[in-house]
Amino acid sequence: xxxxxxxxxxxxxxxxxxxxxxxxxxxxxxxxxxxxxxxxxxxxxxxxxxxxxxxxxxxxxxxxxxxxxxxxxxxxxxxxxxxxxxxxxxxxxxxxxxxxxxxxxxxxxxxxxxxxxxxxxxxxxxxxxxxxxxxxxxxxxxxxxxxxxxx
Numbered sequence: 600x601x602x603x604x605x606x607x608x609x610x611x612x613x614x615x616x617x618x619x620x621x622x623x624x625x626x627x628x629x630x631x632x633x634x635x636x637x638x639x640x641x642x643x644x645x646x647x648x649x650x651x652x653x654x655x656x657x658x659x660x661x662x663x664x665x666x667x668x669x670x671x672x673x674x675x676x677x678x679x680x681x682x683x684x685x686x687x688x689x690x691x692x693x694x695x696x697x698x699x700x701x702x703x704x705x706x707x708x709x710x711x712x713x714x715x716x717x718x719x720x721x722x723x724x725x726x727x728x729x730x731x732x733x734x735x736x737x738x739x740x741x742x743x744x745x746x747x748x749x750x
Contacts (some may be wrong), residue, residue, distance in 0.1 A: 618750060620686055626749040627682045633739035635674045641731050642667060648727055652719045677713075678736075681706050690750045699744055703737045 642650050653666040653673070663669065685702055692698045711729045714720060720728070744750060 618690060618748070620683075623686050623690075623749045624683060626743050626747050627679065627686075630736075630739045630743050631675055631678045631682065633743075634678060634736045635671050637735040637738070638674060638732065639667060639671045641735065642670065645731075648724065648731060674710075677710065678706060681709055686750065695744065698750055699737065699741050702744075702750075703733060703740050706736060707732045 642648050650667045650670045653670045655664060655666070655669050682702070685705055688705075689698050689702050692701060707729060710732055711725060714728065715722075715725050
């Protein structure tokens with residue numbers, strides 16, 4: 600029994616940090632918070648990307664009727680779900696840069712397809728928003744993945 604404990608302790612010293620889902624999920628929440636914060640700032644202060652419409656659930660209007668608030672809530676929920684699912688793909692990618700690009704690109708594409716299909720905004724808005732989302736998601740993803748090695 601003692602040999603097993605020693606072997607386990609030795610293997611833990613030689614390994615990089617555990618790359619399990621729950622560790623990733625905690626860092627994903629940091630990425631999502633930073634992404635949502637940066638994205639909300641862009642939408643709040645850059646007029647061409649203003650949020651003029653976002654579907655607000657009738658039962659939740661007592662919380663807020665601000666479209667930008669619900670846009671941010673939707674961003675948090677959607678990005679957390681998509682990022683969680685992408686963990687299983689991204690962890691299989693060997694090169695760091697490809698991990699960051701794959702994670703960022705897939706989330707941005709899924710978000711933008713949803714906005715395009717909704718039809719609430721112009722094609723120009725969608726294109727600018729795609730660039731905005733790519734930059735505001737890539738930056739926190741790069742630094743979190745680099746610093747934590749969570750995938």
